Amino acid sequence: MKEMAFKDLTRPVDRSQWLKRQANWIRLSAMTMTNHAQLGHTGGDLSCADILSVLYLGGILRVDPSQPLWPQRDRFILSKGHCAGAFYSTLAAKGFFPVEQLKTFMDPLSMLNGHPDRKALPGVEANTGPLGHGLPIAVGAALGARMRHESWRVFVLTGDGELQEGSNWEAAMTAQHYGLDNLIVIVDRNRLQQGDFTENTLRMEPLADRWRAFGFSVAEVDGHDPEALLNRFSALPIASGKPTCLIAHTIKGKGFSFAENKPAWHHGVPTREQLVEAGRELGVEVNW
């Protein structure tokens, strides 16, 4: 991991490659944790790794690992709390806690629960796991910034199947009503949910139009292209006075070719051999 830092890279192509490498490290780390615990949410961890890498390691989020509760920090809320493996790996890579600690994933009494616990782990803003909780919390934190005359922003990452929960749309109405342009919803649009493709389960499309109808400025982006993500995240809000929704098109299981786009890999557990194979594909070594 320790090499030239992101901030020292000037050429977009270098920055993009660097972030891709971090994302792949997050992927392999999360899958190693899943193998260790023999439990985890493989597909979703892998689909959101690039988004997490760009937000935390690409300098988008104004957070300080040495002061996790710095009042003026940007808030990031992982609404798809089951993707804790990728999230913990990202927080560790950012320096919120030692990377070594990832080896305790889901162990008895570990700080690394199967879903994030803000009381146990620095860097976690909200306890999530049941779906549809993150967006209302994010709306509250964005309203709080306004009440406190602060300029922090609130990013919330939701799954796509998760949007079937009605609480998201209650929160979206509130965000629109209060014109929360400090709120950014990122949808990990991997098109799969636990049992099947979203469109076979409960149709999500036209998803962008739905968000627009709820008063959001919407952009669609390749969720595996660090440069595209960086560009989007660097130009927020899309419209002043309106909350933003970024639909990040992703592939569930991305990077573990045998798991890509396969419903069974929602929480499939990779074997050691599969980890090594994936590591070769991703250009990252399994480090424990």
Added chain:
Amino acid sequence: MSIVDKVGEPKVIEKQALFDCREAYSSVLEELAAQDQRVCAVINDSLSSARLKSFKTKYPDRFVNVGIAEQNLVGVSCGLANSGMIPYVCAASCFLTARSMEQIKVDLAYSKTNVRLCAMSPGMAYGQLGPTHHSIEDLAWMRVLPNLTVIVPADPVETAAVMRYSLLHEGPMFLRIARLPVPRVHGDDYEFRLGKAVRLREGSDVTLIANGLMVCRALDAAKALEARGISARVLNMSTLKPLDHEAILDAARTTRGIVTAEEALAAGGLGGAVAEVLAQQHPTPMRILGVPDVFAPTGKAEFLLEHFGLTAAGIERAALELLAREG
């Protein structure tokens, strides 16, 4: 130390005027907002039922109406707390508890968030509107959640005291604010102490433990029992959680039986909480008064309280039966 210990005799003001506790809650909420910039109110279109018109006028920037959306209501309040605000969520108890249950569990209790739930018009306050609008399950639901403090004030004095206390409390709270008019049972010098039962009346034969609007009825029952030569202790168990085990065990050791009374389901609330303590530490004859395992029929709140025996006479009868049976 209870009030009895402090002043030597129970300080009970005779029944006079009746009060809607929402007035006490809302005026103190304004007082808290004036005192602390972090105080804000969050509602679900409940502006007038939560008595917040004046708050909204005075503090429009610290007032959020999320509309008729209770999951969002509690989630938004969790986010406000994350931002450093101290949100008071003011909504009808029936919707606040039932519709937001998972948000209360996860976003507040599990997360130990500094949010205060002000649950309005609980119990059967909505009378003829029926069981959809009654909130008789709330005490059972709320008290089982780890980390959640649950308080049921008995009168406007205690409501105001609890509201003032709430500003300093760490962690989530559920405050059950009565709408049905109650008399004052506490004097002006009342001091709220979390987790401490208030001994409103000394007694050695039987102990009546009540909360909310049943406290004044328990006091009336104690007077009626006194006329029969029976000495009844009355405890206002306004803090349902954390529960005052000491006061319960003392009552079990020094009186012959315990009657609990609450304007809620007899299952799982105050009676259940007291029974859990006694069954494990000092088995004691009990009567649990509350709404039995039914949804209420149609009727005004006062009629329904009578219907279910949640009256001074009902408490008196339960105490007499208990003592007769225990010889």
